[in-house]
Amino acid sequence: MRAPFCAEYGNVASMLLEILHDLQDKIGHIAPDCLPVIADSLNLSKVEVHGVVSFYHDFKSEPGGRVVVKICQAKDRRSMGAVAVIEPILSRYGVSLSEKTGTGVVFEPVYCLGNCAAYRRGRGTAACRPAGRPGGRIHSWPCRAGSRSFNDPGFVSGIDRGGF
Known part of the structure; x- marks a missing residue:
């Protein structure tokens, strides 16, 4: 066939x-x-x-989430505080990485978004900050608790809507 x-x-x-x-x-x-x-x-x-x-990790053998947010888990990102930024959003949805939320959102771990070089070329102040790729666009967030990050209502509602 x-x-x-x-x-x-x-x-x-x-x-x-x-x-x-x-x-x-x-x-x-x-x-x-x-x-x-x-x-x-x-x-x-x-x-x-x-x-x-x-x-290849990007190939899925079963349907994925309605919205997929790829979260960089590289060691340099983790050392810059990525876990502190990511954990509150996973807790908010009651899932861990790779689990689908009730609204069909999946937070996938990845190990390179190709974003570090942008900061090293002077486009940002830190060589590596927590980063994710919701809706196909790469976003970086400051590491400080309470800063504009995954906890930002705009980010959360963007995930829930399925777009940014």
């Missing part, structure tokens, strides 16, 4: 990552029953396709 979405890429095995990203963008995840169809379409083994899907 051939997959039409693979045909859009010429059924070329080297396009596997692009096909997987496209599929996930369209349906929100990569269902396990899609893997044999993709493998057949690209003349790859099921193990090869499964290996790629399971290796």
Whole structure:
């Protein structure tokens, strides 16, 4: 059985990552029953396709949250106080990282948002501050308790609305 979405890429095995990203963008995840169809379409083994899907953290095998907020958990971010900023929002929603809230929000841990270099080039005052990526945009927050951060009502209502 051939997959039409693979045909859009010429059924070329080297396009596997692009096909997987496209599929996930369209349906929100990569269902396990899609893997044999993709493998057949690209003349790859099921193990090869499964290996790629399971290796990359951004690929999900089941539907994710309505809103996904990616929270940088790198050591340098944690050393700058990221835990103190993140814990209150997780507590507010009654979840831990990677759990879906009742409103469909998921706070996903990631280990690089590619944001540190921006601060090192002089765009900010700290080399690394707590950072997250809600709604596809990278945001950094000061580490001080009570500062504009994840506890900010605008941030929380932005999450609940699904946009920023």
